[in-house]
Amino acid sequence: xxxxxxxxxxxxxxxxxxxxxxxxxxxxxxxxxxxxxxxxxxxxxxxxxxxxxxxxxxxxxxxxxxxxxxxxxxxxxxxxxxxxxxxxxxxxxxxxxxxxxxxxxxxxxxxxxxxxxxxxxxxxxxxxxxxxxxxxxxxxxxxxxxxxxxxxxxxxxxxxxxxxxxxxxxxxxxxxxxxxxxxxxxxxxxxxxxxxxxxxxxxxxxxxxxxxxxxxxxxxxxxxxxxxxxxxxxxxxxxxxxxxxxxxxxxxxxxxxxxxxxxxxxxxxxxxxxxxxxxxxxxxxxxxxxxxxx
Amino acid sequence: xxxxxxxxxxxxxxxxxxxxxxxxxxxxxxxxxxxxxxxxxxxxxxxxxxxxxxxxxxxxxxxxxxxxxxxxxxxxxxxxxxxxxxxxxxxxxxxxxxxxxxxxxxxxxxxxxxxxxxxxxxxxxxxxxxxxxxxxxxxxxxxxxxxxxxxxxxxxxxxxxxxxxxxxxxxxxxxxxxxxxxxxxxxxxxxxxxxxxxxxxxxxxxxxxxxxxxxxxxxxxxxxxxxxxxxxxxxxxxxxxxxxxxxxxxxxxxxxxxxxxxxxxxxxxxxxxxxxxxxxxxxxxxxxxxxxxxxxxxxxxxxxxxxxxxxxxxxxxxxxx
Amino acid sequence: xxxxxxxxxxxxxxxxxxxxxxxxxxxxxxxxxxxxxxxxxxxxxxxxxxxxxxxxxxxxxxxxxxxxxxxxxxxxxxxxxxxxxxxxxxxxxxxxxxxxxxxxxxxxxxxxxxxxxxxxxxxxxxxxxxxxxxxxxxxxxxxxxxxxxxxxxxxxxxxxxxxxxxxxxxxxxxxxxxxxxxxxxxxxxxxxxxxxxxxxxxxxxxxxxxxxxxxxxxxxxxxxxxxxxxxxxxxxxxxxxxxxxxxxxxxxxxxxxxxxxxxxxxxxxxxxxxxxxxxxxxxxxxxxxxxxxxxxxxxxxxxxxxxxxxxxxxxxxxxxxxxxxxxxxxxxxxxxxxxxxxx
Numbered sequence: 001x002x003x004x005x006x007x008x009x010x011x012x013x014x015x016x017x018x019x020x021x022x023x024x025x026x027x028x029x030x031x032x033x034x035x036x037x038x039x040x041x042x043x044x045x046x047x048x049x050x051x052x053x054x055x056x057x058x059x060x061x062x063x064x065x066x067x068x069x070x071x072x073x074x075x076x077x078x079x080x081x082x083x084x085x086x087x088x089x090x091x092x093x094x095x096x097x098x099x100x101x102x103x104x105x106x107x108x109x110x111x112x113x114x115x116x117x118x119x120x121x122x123x124x125x126x127x128x129x130x131x132x133x134x135x136x137x138x139x140x141x142x143x144x145x146x147x148x149x150x151x152x153x154x155x156x157x158x159x160x161x162x163x164x165x166x167x168x169x170x171x172x173x174x175x176x177x178x179x180x181x182x183x184x185x186x187x188x189x190x191x192x193x194x195x196x197x198x199x200x201x202x203x204x205x206x207x208x209x210x211x212x213x214x215x216x217x218x219x220x221x222x223x224x225x226x227x228x229x230x231x232x233x234x235x236x237x238x239x240x241x242x243x244x245x246x247x248x249x250x251x252x253x254x255x256x257x258x259x260x261x262x263x264x265x266x267x268x269x270x271x272x273x274x275x276x277x278x279x280x281x282x283x284x285x286x287x288x289x290x291x292x293x294x
Numbered sequence: 295x296x297x298x299x300x301x302x303x304x305x306x307x308x309x310x311x312x313x314x315x316x317x318x319x320x321x322x323x324x325x326x327x328x329x330x331x332x333x334x335x336x337x338x339x340x341x342x343x344x345x346x347x348x349x350x351x352x353x354x355x356x357x358x359x360x361x362x363x364x365x366x367x368x369x370x371x372x373x374x375x376x377x378x379x380x381x382x383x384x385x386x387x388x389x390x391x392x393x394x395x396x397x398x399x400x401x402x403x404x405x406x407x408x409x410x411x412x413x414x415x416x417x418x419x420x421x422x423x424x425x426x427x428x429x430x431x432x433x434x435x436x437x438x439x440x441x442x443x444x445x446x447x448x449x450x451x452x453x454x455x456x457x458x459x460x461x462x463x464x465x466x467x468x469x470x471x472x473x474x475x476x477x478x479x480x481x482x483x484x485x486x487x488x489x490x491x492x493x494x495x496x497x498x499x500x501x502x503x504x505x506x507x508x509x510x511x512x513x514x515x516x517x518x519x520x521x522x523x524x525x526x527x528x529x530x531x532x533x534x535x536x537x538x539x540x541x542x543x544x545x546x547x548x549x550x551x552x553x554x555x556x557x558x559x560x561x562x563x564x565x566x567x568x569x570x571x572x573x574x575x576x577x578x579x580x581x582x583x584x585x586x587x588x589x590x591x592x593x594x595x596x597x598x599x600x601x602x603x604x605x606x607x608x609x610x611x612x613x614x615x
Numbered sequence: 616x617x618x619x620x621x622x623x624x625x626x627x628x629x630x631x632x633x634x635x636x637x638x639x640x641x642x643x644x645x646x647x648x649x650x651x652x653x654x655x656x657x658x659x660x661x662x663x664x665x666x667x668x669x670x671x672x673x674x675x676x677x678x679x680x681x682x683x684x685x686x687x688x689x690x691x692x693x694x695x696x697x698x699x700x701x702x703x704x705x706x707x708x709x710x711x712x713x714x715x716x717x718x719x720x721x722x723x724x725x726x727x728x729x730x731x732x733x734x735x736x737x738x739x740x741x742x743x744x745x746x747x748x749x750x751x752x753x754x755x756x757x758x759x760x761x762x763x764x765x766x767x768x769x770x771x772x773x774x775x776x777x778x779x780x781x782x783x784x785x786x787x788x789x790x791x792x793x794x795x796x797x798x799x800x801x802x803x804x805x806x807x808x809x810x811x812x813x814x815x816x817x818x819x820x821x822x823x824x825x826x827x828x829x830x831x832x833x834x835x836x837x838x839x840x841x842x843x844x845x846x847x848x849x850x851x852x853x854x855x856x857x858x859x860x861x862x863x864x865x866x867x868x869x870x871x872x873x874x875x876x877x878x879x880x881x882x883x884x885x886x887x888x889x890x891x892x893x894x895x896x897x898x899x900x901x902x903x904x905x906x907x908x909x910x911x912x913x914x915x916x917x918x919x920x921x922x923x924x925x926x927x928x929x930x931x932x933x934x935x936x937x938x939x940x941x942x943x944x945x946x947x948x949x950x951x952x953x954x955x956x957x958x
Binding site for chain 3: 503504505506508509510511512513514515516524527528601602603604
């Protein structure tokens, strides 16, 4: 069974690559910094109840618009007297949930469509890719805004609205990968051995598309986080009073003169998070394949 | 070339049709009777019935769809009930304002981003290059609505240099017009500036060490022409791709920018219409933006040929991507 | 007018990267008369291309830097000229053609634009005259239907045709000196011969001197009057073609000659290679740079760098054992041989 041995060896190569990949990432200072920020964000989201000093949604009309550090409020309070630091910490949850959720949504549906289009070709390909063209004929955020205006506020709706916008990108990346993998010899061999379509796709085509997919997904998470913040900023995001960095910004916008840090802080949180993810994504791309362009 | 352009224009039609279908489906996803949603909870049953009739919502879905497509093809966008005017007039009134904002942002992005990218490529690994990399990374990661707010905070609230909101009028003089334009243009220009700069730097780096650049130098050309003529023209193709992508995402960015600065363009109109639950306006505006997007991409594809003679077009299906 | 066109004295070029300094060219000297051709030969990395590129001050800087010496062109030291004066010389008095014709023409401009660019830059002519001149140049380098070809892009030309275009560009302003950096290496053998033939023909027509950078001694015998053999940034042998061809003296030159494929190699004859690889130029070299690969070494070779000595008239060698008084006897064949594989 020389063929299956060759395939086994191919999967070995993938594993050793993954080990050295981690080393490469750690050695790249910028990527390591990006990874650090991402871990920090994830830990903040997980341990939000422990980190938060107050309940994020608890209003206090006697303590509105407090400054930084005033009366035990680390970053002051907003116009409803809610603790800004606690809202920031809980807001990380929304960012992470939407970032991961929307990208996962787009990745699963998009990859599936991309595989079908690339693997079967012909009519499947042209119909699916036409629909993808149609979906990406809107500015990303505008599609999400339109969807949200119909779906109504809510976390799940935000994930779906942003996720739909992510479908075409994944479909294209996966389709391209499938087309190039399809040409390679060992797929021919597997097919000649009588393997079923599903088996070929899930065991051979998809694993080989994983590297560019991961890079693309990482970059997309950054976009999804910004989109969520944008939607919440426009009042089309999560249901108030849920703390989201975007909705905090919207609240802060009206108090620029009285309490400028109310708008400054959540925006900084978004900026740092997105910079971190982009640094990590750049590093990941360089480590996986310097010539890859996503 | 002419055949290619014609082919591409014909190719646009199915894409736009799919756009129309997608928008139709989205707006019909609305739970309950859209007429009731549009009129709000205080509306009486008769009012709702009248509006349902008027919007054709009592017809079967497929009839509604064909009516809608038929009207679109005739350029008949219908009337807005909340704005009390034909939608086409609304577009005519608001779209030029968005164009003014987008064009000035695009100008800033090209005039700042491209030279910065060229200089960074020329001075690779210098302090300028490191500063450049940092700023461009921040730029592409910037939530522009936040940047807009920070610009207002700093330049309007603290320094009082520029007005925070609204659009100036030429009647008040060019100064008034420009001072209103500056902050929103900068906010909208930030991401494209950073993107142009990054792509210019990386494609210039690829090109700058090529032999033909050496040839140009050996002819005795001034370094300025070596870089800006021989190297830059070769670096243009990726830049054009990014230009197309950025113009379309700027249409999205305009929604946020216009909201922050109360700039009376179509972005603000869409958000406003969503607030008023006027879905007819939303639906048509989104299709209009998609049309612009598709046209911009067509123009970008055509311009590839102008900068890169090696690209051969097949007049058959598909484009060059 | 003096007959001496170019005199290079002790040229030194270094590349700096961080704290490491690579001495790519280390004291190269030679003279070139009008209408005379010189070949600079050596392995890749010997500094021959760097030498050629520095003559036009086209070393990428940073990291490159001409750290010493003089380049006297018609008596003027090029190293003391302003950037503007240097640009007036490039493409006008001295022009250059490169190894790979596929990459040395700009893909996004027409061939005509690229020829006319030089002409318009250095000569006060109208656009129409420049175009006439470009057509004339294309004709001279043997490109059929030049009027039509003028408006075509490089990718519409074959490799040999592109090298002809490069030659047309280089000669368009009647340069006194043409630097050709391995102009035939990237071409098919038959095309190589045509290009060499063309260069010889045009040299007579334009009275141009040529500096031919090559690793192919066959090319040198064909068109050069003088040869400069370089090794690890140093000149190790320098003299007339007749001398070097008939009486090579440096062990490295012997190695080079033995490794050339010539027509009279018999079926079972051995083709030799020089064992080892050139030294790392980032390290300080003590003694003779070729010593580690040389089969004639004695202790002195590793401790003292040999001086350049004029052993005969117009024949210089840098070897401890090749002086006016002493001669080294060449061994029959080097011990490191490999079979010529013939099918």
